[in-house]
Amino acid sequence: xxxxxxxxxxxxxxxxxxxxxxxxxxxxxxxxxxxxxxxxxxxxxxxxxxxxxxxxxxxxxxxxxxxxxxxxxxxxxxxxxxxxxxxxxxxxxxxxxxxxxxxxxxxxxxxxxxxxxxxxxxxxxxxxxxxxxxxxxxxxxxxxxxxxxxxxxxxxxxxxxxxxxxxxxxxxxxxxxxxxxxxxxxxxxxxxxxxxxxxxxxxxxxxxxxxxxxxxxxxxxxxxxxxxxxxxxxxxxxxxxxxxxxxxxxxxxxxxxxxxxxxxxxxxxxxxxxxxxxxxxxxxxxxxxxxxxxxxxxxxxxxxxxxxxxxxxxxxxxxxxxxxxxxxxxxxxxxxxxxxxxxxxxxxxxxxxxxxxxxxxxxxxxxxxxxxxxxxxxxxxxxxxxxxxxxxxxxxxxxxxxxxxxxxxxxxxxxxxxxxxxxxxxxxxxxxx
Numbered sequence: 001x002x003x004x005x006x007x008x009x010x011x012x013x014x015x016x017x018x019x020x021x022x023x024x025x026x027x028x029x030x031x032x033x034x035x036x037x038x039x040x041x042x043x044x045x046x047x048x049x050x051x052x053x054x055x056x057x058x059x060x061x062x063x064x065x066x067x068x069x070x071x072x073x074x075x076x077x078x079x080x081x082x083x084x085x086x087x088x089x090x091x092x093x094x095x096x097x098x099x100x101x102x103x104x105x106x107x108x109x110x111x112x113x114x115x116x117x118x119x120x121x122x123x124x125x126x127x128x129x130x131x132x133x134x135x136x137x138x139x140x141x142x143x144x145x146x147x148x149x150x151x152x153x154x155x156x157x158x159x160x161x162x163x164x165x166x167x168x169x170x171x172x173x174x175x176x177x178x179x180x181x182x183x184x185x186x187x188x189x190x191x192x193x194x195x196x197x198x199x200x201x202x203x204x205x206x207x208x209x210x211x212x213x214x215x216x217x218x219x220x221x222x223x224x225x226x227x228x229x230x231x232x233x234x235x236x237x238x239x240x241x242x243x244x245x246x247x248x249x250x251x252x253x254x255x256x257x258x259x260x261x262x263x264x265x266x267x268x269x270x271x272x273x274x275x276x277x278x279x280x281x282x283x284x285x286x287x288x289x290x291x292x293x294x295x296x297x298x299x300x301x302x303x304x305x306x307x308x309x310x311x312x313x314x315x316x317x318x319x320x321x322x323x324x325x326x327x328x329x330x331x332x333x334x335x336x337x338x339x340x341x342x343x344x345x346x347x348x349x350x351x352x353x354x355x356x357x358x359x360x361x362x363x364x365x366x367x368x369x370x371x372x373x374x375x376x377x378x379x380x381x382x383x384x385x386x387x388x389x390x391x392x393x394x395x396x397x398x399x400x401x402x403x404x405x406x407x408x409x410x411x412x413x414x415x416x417x418x419x420x421x422x423x424x425x426x427x428x429x430x431x432x433x
Contacts, residue, residue: 002031002321005076005140007069007129008083009035010042013290014145015082016049020306021314023057027322034072035065043067045294052298056306069132076137078317079162081129081144085122086428088284093424094118095280101417102408104258106248106268107279110148110198111376112404116383117421119151120395123387124431126152130160141320141356143167143313149197149331150376151383154345157333159388165316165357166331166345168197170244172310178205178242181225182212193349194338194362196376197331198245199253200347201369205242216242230267231257231274239368244347248274254372255407319352326352332359339364344377375403392422392432 004022009015019033033050037043047065054061066072073079094114095105108114126146133140142164144153153166171193179186184207192204205212213236220226220233231247235254243250247267251257251274257267258274268274296302308314312328319326330350334341337348337359351358365373382398385391396418399405405414422429 002028002077002317003034003075004031004078004080004317005034005036005072005137006046007036007079007081008146009046009065010037010039011082011084015046015080016053016294017309018080018311018313019050019053021308021311022317023053023059023061023306024308025314025318025322028318030060032062032064032075034076035063036067036069036072037065038067040067042291045291045298048298049294052304053306056304069129070136073132073136073140076133076140078320079129079133079137079140079142080313081126081142081146083122083125083129083146085118085125086425087118087121088287090117090121090425090428091280091283093421095277097421097424098405098417099277100420101413102259103405103417104264104276104408105252105279105404106258106272106274106276107252109279110150110249110252111379112252112402113399113417113421115148115151116379116395116399116402117425119148119383120386120432121425121428122146122148123152123155123383127155127159127387130156130162130164133162134160138162141165141316143316144331145313148383150345150380151387153197153331154333154380155384155387157345158384163356165350166197166347167312167316167328168331168347169311170198170246171200171329171347172312174242174244175202176310177229178202178212178216181219181228182207182215183219184212192362193244193329193347194365195244195347195369196341196345196373197347198243198249199373199376200244200329201241201365202244203241203366203369213240227269229273230269234267239372240366241369246272248272248278252404253376255403258404259407316352316357320354320356323354328352330357330359332357335359336361338362338370340367340370341365341373342377342381344380346373375401386432390432395432 050063098113144166149166156164190206236242315326334346386395
């Protein structure tokens with residue numbers, strides 16, 4: 001019987017949707033959802049919503065939960081990671097301290113000062129989970145949804161024997177957005193995509209054999225299209241390919257758009273399109289609203305949503321358990337998959353079947369695109385060195401070469417920024433001291 005274990009199940013947005021997706025798999029009529037979270041109250045909400053979903057589905061799934069992961073891990077076939085480590089306690093530090101130094105973040109959870117310190121807080125707990133899995137469920141397939149995606153997934157491949165894939169929704173979401181911008185049916189859009197998470201590139205974009213990039217360059221001249229994605233369309237115009245991450249978040253990955261107030265005003269927009277402090281200012285409210293939403297679902301104040309999403313998690317479960325081959329875009333070790341990128345975590349097309357995740361060879365990226373990816377892969381490598389060797393200095397070097405931080409600050413300023421963030425978050429960085 002299939003057992004699917006969720007780490008960080010109290011982050012009910014991912015867990016609820018992924019359970020919904022899995023309950024739609026044709027032929028997978030029974031199994032166990034095993035839920036783990038260190039927050040007992042949030043875990044109880046997750047357990048209740050899981051039982052409600054199972055009842056709604058009419059399928060014969062069991063739900064079990066515990067705050068102690070070692071009680072849950074044995075027998076796990078799929079281990080889904082959605083943990084958040086001390087995020088609420090540090091979301092203001094992750095934004096406010098860099099902002100003092102002029103480093104302006106919109107999301108700040110994957111790269112830049114916020115992403116680097118999130119990796120420092122999250123990495124030790126993540127590796128502890130995987131080491132327990134090596135002992136208690138060594139054959140489980142690990143699906144990681146937690147950011148910073150590339151750092152955590154690369155660390156898993158370096159430090160453990162677990163088969164791990166990092167999953168995002170930016171490829172499937174962006175490809176659908178492109179079909180909309182081009183006004184062509186999604187099913188008819190032909191594309192190839194590869195790179196790193198949040199920085200993967202649509203190197204091919206065709207419809208009925210015709211290159212769609214000239215059409216996209218024309219259509220971006222329409223304000224109603226340009227205003228939906230200004231940063232990504234600018235990158236496409238000047239670098240030759242559309243990137244997978246949203247304009248606001250991607251603006252943090254490159255040194256071009258957030259280093260001066262006039263550039264932020266020109267290229268960034270409210271909300272996910274680049275608003276300063278958008279994540280830090282709104283996340284506590286989003287989390288409270290989500291918990292209230294779950295309570296409303298449980299007491300039937302709101303209708304239970306029960307529609308399968310485009311997340312890859314259920315596709316992987318379906319491919320492995322029902323022997324129906326699928327193609328997903330996964331974050332995996334670059335074992336010669338992208339020829340002109342170094343060892344690290346890359347995002348490429350992967351075949352999934354009863355044998356698990358089988359990444360496919362992409363070839364070479366255009367060098368200007370590979371260059372942007374390489375800059376971040378160096379940050380990832382240094383952060384893995386920090387996590388695996390408990391090396392604080394490696395983390396400092398990672399921040400030194402972060403593209404946005406380096407565009408704004410001198411080395412001395414970056415070192416001071418690092419020290420100030422470390423002191424503010426020291427309680428959650430004991431692993432390194």
